[in-house]
Amino acid sequence: xxxxxxxxxxxxxxxxxxxxxxxxxxxxxxxxxxxxxxxxxxxxxxxxxxxxxxxxxxxxxxxxxxxxxxxxxxxxxxxxxxxxxxxxxxxxxxxxxxxxxxxxxxxxxxxxxxxxxxxxxxxxxxxxxxxxxxxxxxxxxxxxx
Amino acid sequence: xxxxxxxxxxxxxxxxxxxxxxxxxxxxxxxxxxxxxxxxxxxxxxxxxxxxxxxxxxxxxxxxxxxxxxxxxxxxxxxxxxxxxxxxxxxxxxxxxx
Numbered sequence: 327x328x329x330x331x332x333x334x335x336x337x338x339x340x341x342x343x344x345x346x347x348x349x350x351x352x353x354x355x356x357x358x359x360x361x362x363x364x365x366x367x368x369x370x371x372x373x374x375x376x377x378x379x380x381x382x383x384x385x386x387x388x389x390x391x392x393x394x395x396x397x398x399x400x401x402x403x404x405x406x407x408x409x410x411x412x413x414x415x416x417x418x419x420x421x422x423x424x425x426x427x428x429x430x431x432x433x434x435x436x437x438x439x440x441x442x443x444x445x446x447x448x449x450x451x452x453x454x455x456x457x458x459x460x461x462x463x464x465x466x467x468x469x470x471x
Numbered sequence: 472x473x474x475x476x477x478x479x480x481x482x483x484x485x486x487x488x489x490x491x492x493x494x495x496x497x498x499x500x501x502x503x504x505x506x507x508x509x510x511x512x513x514x515x516x517x518x519x520x521x522x523x524x525x526x527x528x529x530x531x532x533x534x535x536x537x538x539x540x541x542x543x544x545x546x547x548x549x550x551x552x553x554x555x556x557x558x559x560x561x562x563x564x565x566x567x568x569x
Contacts, residue, residue: 333550334500334550334553334563334565336557337555337558337560338558338560339558339561340558342561343490343561343562345562345564346565347482347507347565348565348569400489404482405481406476406477406481407475407477407478407479408475408477409474409478410472410475411472411473415472418472457482
């Protein structure tokens with residue numbers, strides 16, 4: 327990762343900008359939402375491999391900051407919502423796309439299915455991802471040249 | 472399966488709050504199928520999307536906005552070895568890829 331950041335710095339102009347945009351695991355909330363009401367049914371469970379990836383990304387950025395490659399200018403979190411037509415589709419998505427990173431425990435699975443079955447016809451099942459966006463400015467001279 | 476992503480448009484909103492893409496040369500690392508690219512490629516002067524998945528890059532190219540096609544390129548490469556000369560871009564974006 328640090329080597330990739332060094333490469334990015336190389337191809338950016340002096341004073342150029344790096345935008346780092348990524349989801350961070352934080353036991354994302356599961357909801358059932360219709361136009362009339364939204365109810366939280368639980369949270370996903372984060373797996374260690376995903377948490378380790380987040381830590382490695384943070385570490386790489388911290389290292390590039392300490393080397394003076396990039397200067398942190400602004401940082402914020404914001405929600406990014408995935409939504410599906412049914413609780414089954416959420417479960418399928420997690421099993422197929424995110425099985426290494428997050429899981430639904432049995433209680434959340436049951437609560438979500440139940441809430442969706444009882445909700446209004448327009449209800450969708452949602453997962454609220456926590457997104458991190460950071461703007462970095464290219465720093466001074468490269469270390470060692 | 473019908474999945475909707477970011478119906479509220481937060482990602483696009485924050486991306487444009489954090490950087491002004493107008494007339495900028497932009498390198499996007501991990502562009503995938505170009506979902507994020509489509510948020511700004513119309514405004515930039517040059518957009519280069521990078522990904523290690525050639526199938527995703529084909530989709531990115533096909534779905535690239537018509538008005539941005541002549542100033543966009545999608546390249547199969549890794550961030551550890553960027554095939555560009557020094558000082559080539561004004562903005563780089565790590566798109567869900569660090």
